Amino acid sequence: MPGKDTTNLKLTNQIGNTLFDLFVSNVDECAIFMTDPDGYILTWNEGAKRLKGYTQKEILEKNISIFYPSEDVLKNKPQNHLKKALMNGKHESEGWQIKKNGVRFWANVIFTPIYDDDKKLLGFAKFTRAINQKDKSDQLSIANVNTAKSKHEKKAIPQLNFQKLIENSHDGIALMDSKFKVFYRSHSTERISGWSEEERRERDFIALIHPDDIPVIEKTLQEILLKPGSSVLATIRAMHKQGHYIWAETIYTNMLYDADVNAIVCNYRDVSERKNAENLLRKRTEQIDLFLDRITDGFISLDSNFCYIYVNKKFCESVGLPAELLIGKCVWDVFPQSVGSETYKAFHKAFNEQKFVRSEDYYAPLSLWYEDTIYPSEAGLSVFIKDISEQKKAEQQVLEKQEELKKAQQMQSAILNALPPLIALLNEEGKIIAVNDSWKKFILENKLDITDDGVGYSYLAICEKAIGFDSVYIDKAARGIKNVLLGEAKEFGLEHYEDLTGKRHWFKLLVAPLQDKSSKNAIVMHIDITDQKTAEQSLIKSEANLRSIFENTDLSIVLLDTKLKIASFNTNAQNLAIKHFGKKLKVGSEGPAFLPEERRALIEESIGRVIKNNEIVTYEAFYSMKDGSMEWFDVKWIGVVGEKGDNVGVVLTFKNITAKKQYEKERSKITADLVQRNKDLEEYAYIVSHNLRAPVANIMGLSNILSAAEPDIDDIKGPLHALSVSANNLDKVVIDLNQILQVTRRANDKFEWVSFASVIEDIREDICGIIAPNRVTIKNNFSGIDKLWSQKSFLHNIFLNLITNGIKYRREGHDPVITIRSVRTKNIVTLTFEDNGKGIDLEKHGHQIFGLYKRFDRHTEGKGMGLFMVKTQVESLGGRISVQSTPGKGTKFTIEMPVLDTDLIS
DSSP, rough: TTOOOOOOHHHHHHHHHHHHHHHTTTTOOSEEEOOOOTSBBBBOOHHHHHHHHHHHHHTTBBBBGSSSSSHHHHTHHHHHEEEEEHHHHHHHEEEEOTTTTTTTEEEEEEEEEOOOTOEEEEEEOOOOOOOOOOOHHHHHHHHHHHHTTTOOOOOOOOOOHHHHHHOSSSSEEEETTOOOOOEETTTTTHHHHOOOHHHHHTTTTTBBBBBGGHHHHHHHHHHHHHHOOOOEEEEEEEEEEEEEEEEEEEEEETTTOOTTTTTTEEEEOOHHHHHHHHHHHHHHHHHHHHHHHHHSSEEEETTTTSBEEHHHHHHHHHHHHOGGGTSSSHHHHOOOTTTSSHHHHHHHHHHHHHHEEOOOOOOOETTTEEEEEEEEEEEEEEEEEOOOOOHHHHHHHHHHHHHHHHHHHHHSSSOTTTSSEEEEEEEEBBBBEEHHHHHHHHHHHHTOOOOGGGSBHHHHHHHSSSOOOOOHHHHHHHHHHHHHTSSOOSOOOOOOOOOOOTTEEEEEEEEEEEEEOOOOOEEEEEEEEEEHHHHHHHHHHHHHHHHHHHSSSSEEEEOOOOTEEEEEEEEHHHHHHHHHHHSSOOOTTTTTGGGGGHHHHHHHHHHHHHHHHHEEEEEEEEEEETTSEEEEEEEEEEEEETTOOOEEEEEEEEEOOOHHHHHHHHHHHHHHHHHHHHHHHHHHHHHHHTHHHHHHHHHHHHHHHHHHHHOHHHHHHHHHHHHHHHHHHHHHHHHHHHHHHHHHGGGGSOOEEHHHHHHHHHHHTTTHHHHEEETTTEEOSSOOOOOEOOHHHHHHHHHHHHHHHHTTTOOOSSSEEEEEEEETTTTEEEEEEEOOOOOHHHHHHHOOOOTTTTOTTSOOOOSSOOOHHHHHHHHHHHOEEEEEETTTTTTEEEEEOOOOOHHHHH
């Protein structure tokens, strides 16, 4: 309805629909509806639908001209009728009206203007009543009587025909003399008022008028006496024979001057229905006024420039501004942050298109969600503003409650014909109390010959007669129904088949409780699931093929849903879970429960990336076996994407790569050994070229002397002694080289658990001869880690050399104190050996401290082999050694050893 200001009437329609529909919607004998001031339809009742053929959806916002013939529309009759109603307070006419299907019908039409309390025109109430040919003849007859003179009838109506017209008139007709004494009444008067002619004669005419309307009728009668030939309309209340008052629309015509008539003609009809509708409309308007006075939502009115012309108290409270600061100002100047917002767009759309708009928006400065309901007019906008912040927060809860309510309503609704076929309602004794049409059809098809379609009979007795129901089914059904009726089960289901018409059909029996305060009933439904069973069989075949592939792969596979619950797994995965976790996988159990505790957080973070980003996460993991060995696996997490592109689950695969890891480990060890041995060979070459050179040179020189000397025993004693010393030195060098070679060869000896405390005890026993005399104190703290997977002989030699060094190089006047500690940091074990001895000048000797035959204290006996051997053995075990020392304070050796895979398990 572009360009029409229908704000108030739309509000009327919105708020007062319930009040209006209580009466109007049930009036089906005539069309009663409202229009705006320009004749656009705002409401529609059942009578209008029946009379004119349009539904409410089809007719709303259409103009009343749609009901007039084209020739009347050209003459502008629809608008003229509205104007006359405005001028006279009401306009009534008869003429042709057009139905939806194009059929014309003769109708009585009344327009009544509707005003608010300020006398502002809201629109019109239109009443339309179809007049059949008989009614039309009655009206024409009455018109002939009333207007005989004015129409200049030249031909008198025969008395017999006139009397027939009067007696068969639908409206009541009465004739009165000049003293208002009734001397004739038509038969219709008794139908309208209930009073017979004899009963009316016994009562005064005025006595039947409602007391409040007596002044009206007296004034009307006085007026009609003064206006010969004219008609006066009056609407009054008259008492019905049954004791209630009816509304009567009366037309008095003064024809006393006509000698042929010589009477005041009263033509009246029962308009109670119309008056009741008018009263309802008035009450409805009062309700709207009350609503507007008490409205709790914000309300504003804007002019065409979006400047405030009215704001209510609620709106001022919401925005924290008084009305005097808002009136006359543009809304976008007051709230500049709203320019370009959803509110801004909605206001412009409503005004530019002159259409009702509802929008939601968020105003950040006030942390406020609100809903705008916008009603446009050519002059501006009327806007209701509702705070929906709490509503927004509770939307999910509301949806859940609505869903619950929907289910409850479905259970309590008329279920017999709304639910699937074959439905029976059982009482607490298991007897049928109601069935639907499909159940009745089933009874006929199976020729069960049961009276009243089984109502009143036991449900199980009916089942015993049905095709395909055996004793096993009957027993199961009986137990299930009993449990539901007793409240021991919430529902019961059972599948069965029936061979109807030579073709097998599958059905599912469902039994659900239906309780009220007085009894316990149950609903029994038989649902045809033939298509479902066929689909299930196809699915089983497909799953069997997939399961064959699933079970014959070398991978261990576990399928998880989006909540990380186990959905499926293959035999390999089951065996793996039993082997490493000692428990079986179960569908529906929590997947993360099988993850190692120390890796769970990292793995769950990886799973999150898979679900969120559809990444494929791959890594390697190991598990310890009872024999101390390790099993390595290649692990993959792969997201499962649904048809809509969303994640529907996760696939976890394990592939055993232990053999591959062992090969890689051995290859890395061989490579490291080759590199180390190459370094050792270079060192040994240097030793051979340097350390053996001096003794060999001495031996060669002494040999030359002996060759040149005379064979005098005294002369050769000295050279022989020197030769012996050189030979001994050469022998020691060879022995040392052999010891170094032994370390290299033993690098691949057996590994075992080595207790640090037991190593200390063994060393105490080995060197007890030097511990007591030197008052040596050995302290140890192995709380960080007390054992290591390693070679016991190497660790024993390392501990022994570092302890004996602490004793050998003690400070003068101080008893040796040696402190040994262990610390575990992730995959590294740190051992520290700290003494209070002489200390070493690292600035001078630090680069040679672990060199072969390097000695820095000439006051103490030694060869310079000990620290070299310690470094060699530590590095053979994959570790490293460092030193910190201050001369005169002591020395601290730090050894860092890797924690092998087996150590992780411990």
